[in-house]
Amino acid sequence: MVFICLMAAATKALSGKVNSDVRVMEVRSSTFKAAVYAHDVYIPIAPYVVSRAQALRNMEINLETYRTQVDLARQQVQRLRRAGRFELYGQEEYQFNTDVAYGPDGKFLAKYHKYNLYNEGQFDTPSNPEHAFFDTPFGRVGLATCFDILFREPIVSLVEEFNVTIIAFPTAWMDALPLLPAIGFHSSFARAHGVNLLAANIQLPLFKFDGSGLYAPDGARAFYYSKRMSPKLLVASMDVVRSPQGASSLTITPQQSVKHFFASRSSQLDEVFGVKKARGPIGDHSIADNNSTFESELFNDMYTFQALVGSSGKLQMCQGKLCCYIEYQIDTTTLNSVDEELFAFGAFDGLHTYDGNYYMQNCVLVKCADTKKKKSCGSLTTTASTVFTKISLRGEFQTKYVYPQVILSDDHDQLALTRPEAWTFDGKALETSASFSSTVLNAILLGRDYSRDKYW
Known part of the structure; x- marks a missing residue:
């Protein structure tokens, strides 16, 4: 190296x-x-x-x-x-x-x-x-x-x-x-x-x-x-960074409803980053319309998932003390849609113990390896062709250390990153820009609670 x-x-x-x-x-x-x-x-x-x-x-x-x-x-x-x-x-x-x-x-x-x-x-x-x-x-x-x-x-x-x-x-x-x-x-x-x-x-x-x-x-x-x-x-x-400037903490309390969360999004990000919410059709189903959860293994940990249904929607997923929320929109004009590629939204709150011991609270949007098998959600895959035009991802974390990432699948079925202006992160929430349109493979908020790590 x-x-x-x-x-x-x-x-x-x-x-x-x-x-x-x-x-x-x-x-x-x-x-x-x-x-x-x-x-x-x-x-x-x-x-x-x-x-x-x-x-x-x-x-x-x-x-x-x-x-x-x-x-x-x-x-x-x-x-x-x-x-x-x-x-x-x-x-x-x-x-x-x-x-x-x-x-x-x-x-x-x-x-x-x-x-x-x-x-x-x-x-x-x-x-x-x-x-x-x-x-x-x-x-x-x-x-x-x-x-x-x-x-x-x-x-x-x-x-x-x-x-x-x-x-x-x-x-x-x-x-x-x-x-x-x-x-x-x-x-x-x-x-x-x-x-x-x-x-x-x-x-x-x-x-x-x-x-x-x-x-x-x-x-x-x-x-x-x-x-x-x-x-x-x-x-x-x-660019020179004069002093570390971590993302700010725009928080949402557990008492706030999911409906309130999506309805009362602060305009502060719009003012600071110039972000405009993606415009499109209203979500064609609500959280209540898709309450079928399932468990699947991801990185040797058991996550609680829900499958994405339809071209747009809002989902909530909780595990332990962590609750995650997502709002998404998919470009229906692309060749593949959510009906042809299975995506799932999941949450994990626990101590990871495989090849190391460290406590994580994660909110994940993943493309499943097999369209017909929910148990493949979390398994390795590098290909995706579904185009997302909006992802709004947020979690109620018990830690301030939250690491955001959006991974794309490019034309050669290789991993890629977005341009910097494609999305913003405020410490708890990931928000794509109004012009966002990409073949997303995964979108993740990885929370690390260092105080709960265990050393045997």
Whole structure:
């Protein structure tokens, strides 16, 4: 995994597509450039504890690629200087999964030992979480790695306690649809906390490692998702964030009825973001018309679902102390409709215990893998052709940490993100814009209650 952060005066907007897999979103105002490299990383055949000499040989193979990509990135940013040879030194007998940061002059800036390991028996765990960061003219940069993003320490503390505005995030992230695709969840962290997150994932889609991006508080500036093994360098302009600006908390109390919720939507979002509600036919059924719930497994947890019926409607779904609400509209002129593709709206409130223990409260709109089987709702699928013109998704969460994402299925049946202006998030609710029209695969509000995590 290679992370590169570049500084440059940037006055021109980037627009259009680099190729069919890399999307660079148009940016009107930016003050620095950032880059990440989706690396088809060299991984030893047997990832076990090795000698120091072997570890250095493995690192050198990947560092050669790093040097090459720094030179390529330097061609796009005049003020970047390539550092010389990166020296590997020290005689410590611990083996950590480690991030290191160097400045434009090659000077060492910071290092971070990964705290939340994921099936990494070959690495040692630090006794305490480290909060590693360094200052730049375009913001304070904090270091975190992969599985760290699911937990409070150290990444949330970097933002909330140390005023980090840029997260440098090397990762080996396996897509876990529908809940945790790399481009979806990583971009949701940037939105929820109001920071820039620069995610460099390894590019091994054959093993489900896929999805790198440069994510801003209002959406992706550039991302790369491809079924091909080809590595890719991403460069895009980013706006400076002076201090973390997480989404505001426009709340709805449990005492408010669903009818009141949809009828009394605050105009505050309209004023702040210029959002206009999508116009279309009135929903052809109410919550009471579709009260048949079912359970289905998603990410090894049991969710309570309702199937979407008709081209528009409003649904409520509750589990535990969580209640979720959705209003949707579907473009009936598209070839496929909700009758040909099964979508379901669900809720989960509980402790996730598979490959980690962390408490979640989630509201999810998912496309089911099999149109005729409700039990497939929550299973892996990457294709969708139903066009949604409106999604209004909200939850009554017991946590302020809510991570929003909208995942699309593109013309090549690959995952994609919307343009930044396609939807807004206020801390509790996700609202698409009036012009929204996309083949949605999933729309998710993932709530994390860090205080209820359990460590065995």
